[in-house]
Amino acid sequence: MVWSIRFLVLLLACVLPALVESRVRHYKFNVVLRNKTKLCSSKPIVTVNGKFPGPTLYAREDDNVLVKVTNHVKYNVSIHWHGIRQLRTGWSDGPAYITQCPIPPGQSYVYNFTITGQRGTLLWHAHINWLRATVHGALVILPKRGVPYPFPAPHKEVNVVLGEWWKSDTETVINQALKSGIAPNVSDAHTINGHPGVVPNCSSEGGFTLPVESGKTYLLRIINAALNEELFFKIAGHNLTIVEVDATYVKPFKTDTIVIAPGQTTNALVTANQNSGKYMMAASPFMDSPIAVDNLTATATLHYTGTLASTPTTLTSPPPQNATQVANSFINSLKALNSNKFPAKVPLKIDHNLLFTVGLGINPCPSCKAGNGSRVVASVNNVTFVMPTTALLQAHFFNKSGVFTTDFPGNPPMAFNYSGGPPANSSLATTNGTRLYRLAYNSTVQLVLQDTGTIAPENHPIHLHGYNFFSVGRGVGNYNPKTDPKKFNLVDPVERNTANVPSGGWTAIRFIADNPGVWFMHCHLEVHTTWGLKMAFLVDNGKGPNQSLLPPPKDLPKC
Incomplete structure (x- = not known):
């Protein structure tokens, strides 16, 4: 009897912290300046915890999340948890002068929200001026414990955050444009997980590498955190199986190219089913109007384990910038999963x-x-x-x-x-x-x-x-x-x-x-x-x- 009580106490001691952890998540976001070098030039940028992209916020469905944001820069700051419903907690939504006054320099604010009925990939980003150019990161909501994905479990999950990079200070870029009355300068490069990849006239620029094992399947959590550009994304020689967008499950379908707008997310399964080697990942602009965009393609590498670093990379050609048909084919293929567990409750009567x-x-x-x-x-x-x-x-x-x-x-x-x-x-x-x-x-x-x-x-x-x-x-x-x-x-x-x-x-x-x-x-x-x-x-x-x-x-x- 005594032994069984001791065992029960020990069991509770082990289990209770996990149960508590699954209910409340504490994060500290320190907004600070950091010098970063891209395109062979350096500049100070506003970051969270010194990182670009910023740290990933992980939680589970039904978790209570508390993020203490402390502002250590000269700008006012606010953070938006893009796609979180914020049921009755609009005070934590984040857009400056809409749901809150911004956080002044030297002060803090605790964003406090519960994730209700949501699971999947979202993002967080600054929501004042143009600070979200560098103040952004992934927001990953895992299903409740014991609840599987409605698709085969991947071997590994990887965040792929797409962005833009300006050599100039982005606040200066937009302020000069507002003063002049004309459009601001476009970015100087696109990025994949903070790296533009191979770029002209800058041999020191590296790229993101995703190591994969032959025969394994990976879940890519793709996020467009760019300021101003819709992007195509593809991987040489590999199809993507789309299983989710904006943290909602979709009927799976295969494609070789996705289109993703700023603020959108796409979860895609990719299986390492090609010959061992190195394969280009590419993010390039989609713009089917006569409007200037940054036309530099960001590149990264899908690297099969065991492949020599000197092995040539299998390349891919991004779609033409104005490939409307490619974009429409992807968008029109998206359908809600609409299963018993995840029904599509479409309003039929309209007020x-x-x-x-x-x-x-x-x-x-x-x-x-x-x-x-x-x-x-x-x-x-x-x-x-x-x-x-x-x-x-x-x-x-x-x-x-x-x-x-x-x-x-x-x-x-x-x-x-x-x-x-x-x-x-x-x-x-x-x-x-x-x-x-x-x-x-x-x-x-x-x-x-x-x-x-x-x-x-x-x-x-x-x-x-x-x-x-x-x-x-x-x-x-x-x-x-x-x-x-x-x-x-x-x-x-x-x-x-x-x-x-x-x-x-x-x-x-x-x-x-x-x-x-x-x-x-x-x-x-x-x-x-x-x-x-x-x-x-x-x-x-x-x-x-x-x-x-x-x-x-x-x-x-x-x-």
């Missing part, structure tokens, strides 16, 4: 039927000499969003007037040939405002995002904070409300947090407004966000505390 145009415009700017007295702006339904000086969520919670209005238009101010040129007899100017669209708790929304060709048609990866949504339809040209809904996929549409709006086309999404708070929606091309292609939904509380926004934490930063 709010919205049409938002997204695109560019030109507003007067007398001081913008390079822009000839004008500046490029961006808008949603012709409203260029004006950032407030106090956080919208605080203004909402404390009923502070004068910060925002709730009259954001549910449709464009005028109908025209959206995907064509500018409307006839009309200026290219937009209106300015801090306008929100109000939703009742649990109301259902269908939102059609329509690209405009007012300046030039362009792809827009649109990210909605606080929610996943179903991408039920997509097309080229102008959305037709009479005929296009008949072609919607309401059975197994892919579930995402960042939508692909095609150049000169539209995307339809649906979601249920079951998360009270103020939720940012914006283009994840950072230049477009800076120019004003953003808005926010205000979702009211429901009935009772479980459907209501929690009060703000005591250490919430002040403006």
Whole structure:
């Protein structure tokens, strides 16, 4: 009896820490400057814990995560946990002046959130100015203990973080552009896990190497953390089996090339089933509009164990920059897994039927000499969003007037040939405002995002904070409300947090407004966000505390 009690005590001593660890995860993010050398030149960059990309945050479904972020740099800082639902915890969502005032230099803030009903690959990144160029990292949510993946278990899991690199300071790049009124300089290189790979005129530049064993299968958690560019990704001689996007499972399918927009994630299985050797991994830009991009391909190496370092690398040619068909083939292949365990709960009855145009415009700017007295702006339904000086969520919670209005238009101010040129007899100017669209708790929304060709048609990866949504339809040209809904996929549409709006086309999404708070929606091309292609939904509380926004934490930063 005594022995059995001792055994039980010993067993509990071993098990309880693991159980506690699976419920609460503590992280410390110190935002610091570090000198980094890329492209044979060095510069100081803002980092988390001195790393580029930053540290991976690991958690399990249902874990409570606490991240203490301490700001040791001269800039204000905030961190967004991209794709985390933040159910009733909007205070931890992170976009500066939307859900929180930023963390001032020398101060700290603890982001406190629970991961409910989510598992898969997401990312975290700075959400103020252009700091996310270097302040970003992977966010990996493992399934609950004992719950398998709905696909064969891989031999190993590897994060593949795609990014951009500027030789210049990125804050200087965007500030000079805003002063001039014209577009900022494009990046000087793309990166794979922080490395551009082989680049011209810089023999010292190394690349990321992924060691693999012949016959083994690997899960690649691919993340586009780039500021402004959608990217193709492929591996010479190897197919990728796609099993997840934006931390939602999809029906597996094989492809040799993926397209991934900033803010999006893709989980792909790759099997080392070729002859032993070295194989190029490539990340290259996708842009099917006449807009300047960084055309340098980032490279890395898939290296079979036992292969000599001197062995030539098997190369691959990236798709043409304007390979729309390659991009569409990938996007159109994405379908929700829609299994008994992971059903696609698509809203069928719609309360709010919205049409938002997204695109560019030109507003007067007398001081913008390079822009000839004008500046490029961006808008949603012709409203260029004006950032407030106090956080919208605080203004909402404390009923502070004068910060925002709730009259954001549910449709464009005028109908025209959206995907064509500018409307006839009309200026290219937009209106300015801090306008929100109000939703009742649990109301259902269908939102059609329509690209405009007012300046030039362009792809827009649109990210909605606080929610996943179903991408039920997509097309080229102008959305037709009479005929296009008949072609919607309401059975197994892919579930995402960042939508692909095609150049000169539209995307339809649906979601249920079951998360009270103020939720940012914006283009994840950072230049477009800076120019004003953003808005926010205000979702009211429901009935009772479980459907209501929690009060703000005591250490919430002040403006």
